[in-house]
Amino acid sequence: MSKVKKSQKDLSREVGLEIGSICGKYFLKLEHLHYGYWTSDLEVDITNLHIAQENYVKFLISHIPDGVKTILDVGCGTGEVARELLNMGYQVDCVSPSSFLAGKTRELLGERSNIFECRYEELDTEKRYDVVLFCESFQYIKLERALENTARFLNADGYMLICDAFRKDVEAKGSQRGGHKLSKFCDLAREYHFELVEDLDITEQTAPTVDILDDAVKKVGKPVLQSGLRFLRERYPIASKFLIWKYQKQLKKVREKYLDGGRTAADFKKYKSYRLFLYRKIL
Numbered sequence: 001m002s003k004v005k006k007s008q009k010d011l012s013r014e015v016g017l018e019i020g021s022i023c024g025k026y027f028l029k030l031e032h033l034h035y036g037y038w039t040s041d042l043e044v045d046i047t048n049l050h051i052a053q054e055n056y057v058k059f060l061i062s063h064i065p066d067g068v069k070t071i072l073d074v075g076c077g078t079g080e081v082a083r084e085l086l087n088m089g090y091q092v093d094c095v096s097p098s099s100f101l102a103g104k105t106r107e108l109l110g111e112r113s114n115i116f117e118c119r120y121e122e123l124d125t126e127k128r129y130d131v132v133l134f135c136e137s138f139q140y141i142k143l144e145r146a147l148e149n150t151a152r153f154l155n156a157d158g159y160m161l162i163c164d165a166f167r168k169d170v171e172a173k174g175s176q177r178g179g180h181k182l183s184k185f186c187d188l189a190r191e192y193h194f195e196l197v198e199d200l201d202i203t204e205q206t207a208p209t210v211d212i213l214d215d216a217v218k219k220v221g222k223p224v225l226q227s228g229l230r231f232l233r234e235r236y237p238i239a240s241k242f243l244i245w246k247y248q249k250q251l252k253k254v255r256e257k258y259l260d261g262g263r264t265a266a267d268f269k270k271y272k273s274y275r276l277f278l279y280r281k282i283l
């Protein structure tokens, strides 16, 4: 598989997910990297995030059609969803561009699964699957390539199962600009000969996590960063002035994107739509 150099954006996302995985597992016993699914009876509290994530996996798995035997889990994160699927008797292969996460998945799954360590855009295999699954990974993959490859790697009548956030047709600001545009995705899915089987809007059930993460960033991330910067300023005044000047653009971006608000559940609901889409490939 030919490896293409990662862009700065890909690399920072990858490192962000790795840090999220390490901290989430250590502090909150989180096994997954997705938003979770908040049922109405579950109190929205960071200590319940692991339960929301388990709910999400149950919800996702309940939408795998009958008769499916083989699954390609694209963007498998820590490999926990794949493990659950393997335990249910499915044959599962994984795609992971992050060597750190691919390593974790390998440790977890051993010989039970092929792990393709590459971006989905660069995957090349003769294998074909009944389901190509994107569990909150679709937004990271180039849209046309994602659809083209999925059509290619699916058996005839195979399914594409996506659970992820999409951008609504609303002009979004800074932190809400990521992800694929919903209307464009729906048009392109038709163009690539996918027939819609199921479309469920779970924005309400996923959005609480945005507030939880925002709160953690404001109460922990921001003060920790400020203390670190104060230490640098006082200990190394000249070097820190230079570094702050040199990286002012990047620091401004981090501040606007993560620290200055705008990452609330209310904003998420305004600009994003979190959907479960099940499509069948038609010829």
Ligand SMILES: C[S@@+](CC[C@H](N)C(=O)[O-])C[C@H]1O[C@@H](n2cnc3c(N)ncnc32)[C@H](O)[C@@H]1O
Residues within 6 Å of the ligand: 017, 031, 032, 033, 034, 074, 075, 076, 077, 078, 081, 095, 096, 097, 098, 101, 118, 119, 120, 121, 134, 135, 136, 137, 140, 141, 142
């Ligand atoms: C939010 S995490 C979700 C992980 C996992 N599916 C879960 O539910 O916990 C996004 C995943 O997408 C993967 N990813 C990012 N860009 C990708 C790409 N171009 N091709 C394949 N996977 C990608 C990341 O490595 C990560 O595993």
